[in-house]
Amino acid sequence: MPELPEVETIARGLHKRVTGDRIESVWIGSKPEPLKSPAAEISRTLEGTRIEQVRRVGKHIVFDLVARSKNGKRQWIVHLGMTGRMLVATPDAEVISHTHLIAKLKSGRELRFIDPRRFGRLEVRASSFEGPGSEPLQIRLEEFIALFRGRKAPIKGALLNQTLLHGVGNIYADEGLFRAGIRPRRRAGSLTRREYARLHSALQEVLKEAIAAGGSSISDYVDAEGEEGFFQLQHRAYGRGGEPCLVCKTPIKKIVVAGRGTHYCPRCQC
DNA sequence: ATACCGACCTGTCAGC
């Protein structure tokens, strides 16, 4: 589900609502599949800590936590997979199906992790989490070019590779390539300097606009307050297969690249 | 090292 703008929106919402709160107890459901750390370790690590801040790294939500006694800094890393949600709820709110974790907070509120497809992952760590790749919103052009030089994979696939750039997923790869006028199947290493520059700024632009719109809600994305985003209304390529290009009216094509549904304009993108 | 492809899960929707 969530790519950089959605995770950013969720992380900001969580930061606003739970910073300074304390995790009193943690319940983890009986199917502990969506975990990277063992369930007992997760509860033990979270319980009694104060939430110092919540932020996004790539597609991960990072909770920076401080234990009460020792100066034990620790982190709770959440990846939402395709369908994960992290909600702030009141205890009387109905516990919907596929709720895998509930953290009770001192304020009386709860953090709830819900994930129907269970592609999401929960992990606790002691050391600082850097994420697998570079931040799309921070990377400078030269470094951006260096990531893709020499690569034979299609540029779409390279954009999805989290060890290069982290945070870009299927929607924003398509939207970025559309805005940059570059076909998704072009070999990543074959772009001209001009094209890399266009892609670099197009990606940053679309990601920023999407954050400002609260992310894209296709079927089930909601932020920490349960609110939908509305950037899906501004998609120019993603999900528009067969519909006329907003620039030239040519029907948008839908193909498969790197195993993912891929949308592009055969006239505007070269 | 790099790239592809199926597997992992559940829900939904189109087509028959």
Place this chain on the structure above:
DNA sequence: TGCTGACAGGTCGGTA
């Protein structure tokens, strides 16, 4: 109405 198959904001591990 109900079944089947395809598809979905993502990653991972095995294979070539």
